[in-house]
Amino acid sequence: MDDSEAQFALTRLSRELWMELSPDLPRSVEYEACGTLWVAADEEEMREVRRKQEFYASRGVSTQILDALQLREAEPNLRDGLAGALLVNQDSVVYPPCAAVELIARSGATVLRARSVGIESQKVMLANGESLEAGVIINAAGIHAGALMPSVSVPIAPRKGHLLITDRYPGFVRHQLVELGYLKSAHSTTGSSVAFNVQPRRTGQLLIGSSRQFGVNSPDIDAPMMARMLRRATDFMPGIARLSAIRSWTGVRAATPDKLPLIGPCPGLPHAFIAAGHEGLGITTSLGTARILTDHIVGKTPPIPLSPYLPDRHA
Amino acid sequence: MPEITIDGRRVTVREQTSVAAAILQAGVSSFRRSVTGEPRAALCGMGICYECRVTIDGEPHALSCQTLCVDGMVVETT
Numbered sequence: 089m090d091d092s093e094a095q096f097a098l099t100r101l102s103r104e105l106w107m108e109l110s111p112d113l114p115r116s117v118e119y120e121a122c123g124t125l126w127v128a129a130d131e132e133e134m135r136e137v138r139r140k141q142e143f144y145a146s147r148g149v150s151t152q153i154l155d156a157l158q159l160r161e162a163e164p165n166l167r168d169g170l171a172g173a174l175l176v177n178q179d180s181v182v183y184p185p186c187a188a189v190e191l192i193a194r195s196g197a198t199v200l201r202a203r204s205v206g207i208e209s210q211k212v213m214l215a216n217g218e219s220l221e222a223g224v225i226i227n228a229a230g231i232h233a234g235a236l237m238p239s240v241s242v243p244i245a246p247r248k249g250h251l252l253i254t255d256r257y258p259g260f261v262r263h264q265l266v267e268l269g270y271l272k273s274a275h276s277t278t279g280s281s282v283a284f285n286v287q288p289r290r291t292g293q294l295l296i297g298s299s300r301q302f303g304v305n306s307p308d309i310d311a312p313m314m315a316r317m318l319r320r321a322t323d324f325m326p327g328i329a330r331l332s333a334i335r336s337w338t339g340v341r342a343a344t345p346d347k348l349p350l351i352g353p354c355p356g357l358p359h360a361f362i363a364a365g366h367e368g369l370g371i372t373t374s375l376g377t378a379r380i381l382t383d384h385i386v387g388k389t390p391p392i393p394l395s396p397y398l399p400d401r402h403a
Numbered sequence: 404m405p406e407i408t409i410d411g412r413r414v415t416v417r418e419q420t421s422v423a424a425a426i427l428q429a430g431v432s433s434f435r436r437s438v439t440g441e442p443r444a445a446l447c448g449m450g451i452c453y454e455c456r457v458t459i460d461g462e463p464h465a466l467s468c469q470t471l472c473v474d475g476m477v478v479e480t481t
Contacts, residue, residue, distance in 0.1 A: 255464050
C-alpha cells in the first residue's frame with residue numbers, strides 16, 4: 089500500500105470506495121473488515137513498523153502498534169518470540185469472484201463472452217472473426233493487455249504466484265496477516281521469493297500465500313515452490329501444519345517495472361484506454377482505477393491525479 | 404470394549420467399531436454442519452465424500468468413517 093505516494097493514493101481512494109460499498113454488499117461477497125496485521129519478527133522490523141505508522145498517520149490513516157504480548161493476544165496461533173505488529177484496522181478482505189458478479193449486476197452492463205484477439209481504434213476483433221465497435225474501449229486484459237495491442241508498448245511482465253486454501257477452522261486466524269519481510273519479497277524484481285501471508289475467509293477457511301516468480305509461464309503447481317511457501321507459513325504459524333488443505337492453484341500477476349498500474353489513454357490508439365498491470369493489488373485498487381479512468385474519459389477531474397499511472401510514462 | 408465420549412455422553416462400543424458407526428449407534432444424526440448450516444452425516448462410509456467429519460480428541464475435520472474407536476476417545480459433532 090505504501091510502496092510509493094502514487095500507490096498509496098490509489099490504494100487509499102480504493103479502500104474508501106470499498107468502505108462506501110460495503111454496507112449493502114450481499115453476503116456472497118464475504119466482505120470482512122478483519123484488519124491487517126503487519127507482523128514484525130525482530131527489533132529491526134519493529135523500526136519498520138514505527139516508520140509505517142508515521143507514514144500512515146501523516147496521511148490521515150490511523151494504525152495501532154502491538155507489542156509482543158498484544159500480538160500474542162490478537163493472534164494466539166502465531167509462534168512465540170515475534171517482536172510485534174502494526175494493526176491497520178480498517179483493512180478488509182472480499183471474495184473477488186462474487187464481488188465482480190455483484191459489480192457487473194449493479195452496472196447494468198451487457199456481458200458478452202468471447203475471446204478478443206486485437207484492439208483497434210473503436211474496434212475489438214474477436215477470435216471468431218467478428219468484431220465489436222464502441223466509442224471507447226478499455227483494455228483490462230492484465231498480462232494479455234500487450235498482445236491485444238502490438239503497436240503499443242505495454243511494459244507488463246507475468247509474475248506467477250501460488251495459493252492454497254484450507255478446510256474451515258473458524259477463529260484460527262482473526263486478521264489478515266502479512267510478514268514485514270513481504271516487502272522484501274514483493275520488491276525484488278528478479279528471481280523467486282516467498283512471504284508469509286494468510287487471510288481468514290468468512291467461512292473460517294484460510295487462504296495461504298504467497299510466492300512470486302518471474303519468467304515462469306506454466307500454470308502448474310511448482311511443488312518445491314509450494315513447499316517453500318508453506319514452510320514460511322509454518323515458520324510464523326506452526327499450527328498450520330496440522331490443518332487440511334482442500335485446494336491449491338496458481339495465478340499470474342501483471343507486473344510493471346515501477347510497481348504502478350497502467351491507467352489512461354493508449355498512446356497512438358485514439359479512443360482506446362488501458363487499465364492493467366496492478367500486480368498484487370488489482371482487487372484492492374479496482375474501484376479507484378475505475379473511478380479515475382471514468383472521470384478522465386468523461387472529462388471530470390479525478391479525485392487523485394492520473395499522471396503517475398499514465399501508460400506512456402515509461403516512454 | 405472401548406468406551407468413548409460423544410458430545411459429552413459416554414458410549415461403549417464393540418472392538419473395531421468405526422467412530423461413524425458409534426455416532427449412529429448413539430442416535431446422533433448430524434455429524435457436522437455445511438457452510439450454510441445444513442446438517443451432514445456419513446454418506447459413502449469409505450473416506451471419499453468427507454461428509455462424516457467430526458472433531459476427534461480436539462482435532463477438527465477428522466474422518467469418522469476411517470477412524471476406529473479407541474478407549475477414552477472424545478468425539479464432538481455439530
